Amino acid sequence: MTDTPQSNETGPADGQPPKSKRRIRRFFLGLDAFVDTALWRSGSTIRRIFERYDAFLRRFRATGVWRFLAELSSDGLTYGLAGFIVVLAFAQPAFEATRYADWKTTDDFAVTFLDRFGKEIGRRGIVLNDSVPLEEIPDSLIKATLATEDRRFFSHFGIDFVGTFRAMVENARAGGVVQGGSTLTQQLAKNLFLTNERSLSRKVKEAYLALWLEANLTKQEILKLYLDRAYMGGGVFGVTAAAEFYFNKNVRELTLAESAMLAGLFKAPGKYAPHINLPAARARANEVLTNMVQARLLTEGQVIGARRNPALAVDRSQEQLPEYFLDWALDEVKKLARRNPALARDRIVTVRTTLDPALQRQADLAVETVLRENGKLRDAGAAALVSMIPDGAVVAMVGGSSYGESQFNRAVNALRQPGSSFKPFVYMTAFMNGYEPDSIVPDRPVWIGNWSPKNYNRSYRGPVTLRLALTKSINTIPVRLSLDFGREKIIETAYAMGLTHELENSISLPIGSSEVSVIDMASAYSSLANGGFKAPAYAILEVTNSDGEVLYRREQDAPSPQRALPEDKVHQLNEILVNVVEAGTARRARIDGVVAAGKTGTTNAYRDAWFVGYTGNFSTAVWFGNDDFTSTRRVTGGSLPAMTWQKYMAFAHSGIELARMPGVEADSLPRLARAAPSRQADKQVDAVQPRVLKRRTQDLLLEIGRDLHRLRAQKSARITPSGEPEKAVTVQ
Structure with a gap:
């Protein structure tokens, strides 16, 4: 036999691994040794550095009090840095507004x-690019502003820690707030990007935005923006508009006394506005003059003349401008500009609105009268009213009892519980889901978990019709109905009719627990007054630019009305809501000779009282309550709100052609059938102009106005064939 070879030259020896495996093993062993050595040497190096650092610091070792202060400072810096990072995170949302390239002119x-x-009713807004340059604003006004609002303006970086500490000391001494710690830059940041909300988060955002403004603008630009954007009372913004409003002067012509009075408005324009309280305005101006002397910007001798001869403002005590309406209308112009490129480009415009000045005066008078006669007695301190024609055109708006004291528009921006005035949304939903006005539903206790609604009189009627349930405002019935077809359908109906704010789908939704605004309620009820079409509230009829070019005209640019409700269901609900006024909870809202419908609303603890009513001509919502949500003294929707509604609507329907209520015949109401045709007219002492012109008359007047404007624009440009200007055309 031939012997078998045991191995070749590259094969492994007996008991030995292959050569390739030995190489891999040596590689990893070497790598492990390298890592171990590197880590050991790195640790040794770090240890030596730390030992040297520790030895160096030992030379400065503090003992006793110095050690305590050193450690306190070290911990303070550590926690301060951590706090800075956390607060910066909270401030991030505020910086979103600075991303817009045109944030200065938005x-x-x-x-x-x-x-x-x-007819002109007021002005709003400012034009930064066309306003008076900073160098042309009187030196006295700039000095008065800096002395009063921010003496260290040109030395701080947006936040004045020295001024803040000084204000804290003065406030502690006085036991109250007598000085503010915000710099002029912080105030500008609030005006540009934030609201007047009093909260810690707003102060944090304000501080960071002030730093951002200081980094992106010069001091002169910040000062100019502040003078142009600050609210000065009377519905005007900026010193240029304020000079014209209060003194009928160009801002360049202001005296020292007038400059001091304007500078005093920055702190509290409603409190120190000279057209509201001239003595308070003069006292505040005297403080401003003292500030200028203390800041060493002027001497006592230079201000003595202004002290002895204080500024005299224009008497506007007889003027009642629709301030709340103008604020809302300006917001509507801005919204329209986002959809209208031509309007977005042209920032100087004239807007013809839906406001009726006679109705606005009567609305103000009605609210003021009822509050003055009953407010203190019934613990009701605030009220709001919105009135519109059934297509949504707002003709009057009252956002509060005094615009000078509070610019917050309670008619538009306040959200309050509507109470039983929300029930028509429930009953309309019921009619759209198979129920009829004569459908029988039991009025008896109904439980949803641990909650059960109670009727106002704490009793139950047993089986009742939906007609009676809504007329008497029974609470159990709408809750029982919601269990049948679901609250989601009620919410859908409310949105379809005109509510815009989010409704909370809670078990108490059917009896009005979810908050709404006054203007939305007037708009929603308008869909009942017009036969079922959605009627969003609007203020703008026409917009023209400075050249007279029409940029927007509602009759041709607005979308067509959309049907929101079935017509027959609207007729059913109208018939019941007329009965609420005739024989239900709103009898104080009756108007002689006029078919009126509506619903009262009163919330828990009498915090909110509503009456929302309508005729074929107008839909009007009235709210009474308190700004701090405290209870009134048993004010119900059928009392003060219904009384105010009746005072206003009786005037609104005088001297006009009465429109028919959809689905309701006046002859079917015994009270109206007995009323003499001239009874209402005999009760009106003063003759008034028609509140709503016929469409043909409106078109004719508008056409005449456009022709007059066109003639005035052309007469200065006409040239005769000989080259001489043509004689002026006199237009009667």
Whole structure:
């Protein structure tokens, strides 16, 4: 036999691994040794560095009090840095507003507002690019502003820690807030990007935005923006508009006394506005003059003349501008500009609005009268009213009892529980889901978990019709109905009718627990007054630019009305809501000779009282309550709100052609059938102009106005064939 070879030259020896495996093993052993050595040497190096650092610091070792202060400072810096990072995270949302390239001019509109008949009713907005340059603003006004609002303006970086500490000391001494710690830059940041909300988060955002402004603008630009954007009372913004409003002067012509009075408005324009309280305005101006002397910007001798001869403001005590309406209308112009490129480019515009000045005066008078006669007695301190024609055109708006004291518009921005005035949404939903006005539903206790609604009189009627349930405002019935077809359908109906704010789908939704606004309620009830069409509230009829070019005209640019409700269901609900006024909870809202419908609303603890009513001509919502949500003294929707509604609506329907209530015949109401045709007219002492012109008359007046404007624009440009200007055309 031939012997078998045991191995070749590259094969492994007996008991030995292959050569390739030995190489891999040596590689990893070497790598492990390298890592171990590197880690050991790194640790040794770090240890030596730390030992040297520790030895160096030992030379400065503090003992006793110095050690305590050193450790306290070290911990303070550590926690301060951590706090800075956390607070910066909270401030991030505020910086979103600075991403817009035109943030300085986003709201830069100069708007002249006209009423529905073409008469000027007020102005709003500012034009930064066309306003008076900073170097042309009187030196006295700039010094008065800096001395009063921010003496260290040109030395701090947006936040004045020295001024803040000084204000804290003065406030502690006085036991109250007598000085503010915000710099002029912080105030500008609030005006540009934030609201007047009193909260820690707003102060944090304000501080960071102030630093951002200081980093992106010069001191002169910040000062100019502040002077142009600050609210000065009377519905005007900026010193240029304030000089014209209070003194009928160009801002360049202001005296020292007038400059001091304007500078005093920055702190509290409603409190120190000279057209509201001239003595308070003069006292505040005297403080400003003292501030200028203390800041060493002027001497006592230089201000003595202004002290002895204080400024005299223009008497506007007889003027009642629709301030709340103008604020809302300006917001509507801005919304329209986002959809209208032509309007977005032209910032100086004239807007013809839907406002009726006579109705606005009567609305103010009605609210003021009822509050003055009953407010203190019934612990009701605030009220709001919105009135519109059934297509949504707002003709009157009252956002509060005094615009000078509070610019917050309770008619538009306040959200309050509607109480039983929300029930028509429930009953309309019921009619759209198979129920009829004569359908029988039991009025008896109904439980949802641990909650059960109670009726106002704490009793139950047993089986009742839906007609009676809504007329008497029974609470159990709408809750029982919601269990049948679901609260989601009620919410859908409310949105379809005109509510815009989010409704909370809670078990108490059917009896009005979810908050709404006054203007939305008037709009929603308008869909009942017009036969079932959605009627969003609007203020703008026409917009023209400075050259007279029409940029927007509602009758041709607005979308067509959309049907929101079935017509037959609207007729059913109208018939019941007329009965609420005739024989239900709103009898105080009756108007002689006029078919009126509506619903009262009163919330828990009498915090909110509503009456929302309508005729074929107008839909009007009235709310009474308190700004701090405290209870009134048993004010119900059928008392003060219904009384105010009746005072206003009786005037609104005088001298006009009465429109028919959809689905309701006046002859079917015994009270109206007995009323003499001239009874209402005999009760009106003063003759008034028609509140709503016929469409043909409106078109004719508008056409005449456009022709007059066109003639005035052309007469200065006409040239005769000989080259001489043509004689002026006199237009009667």
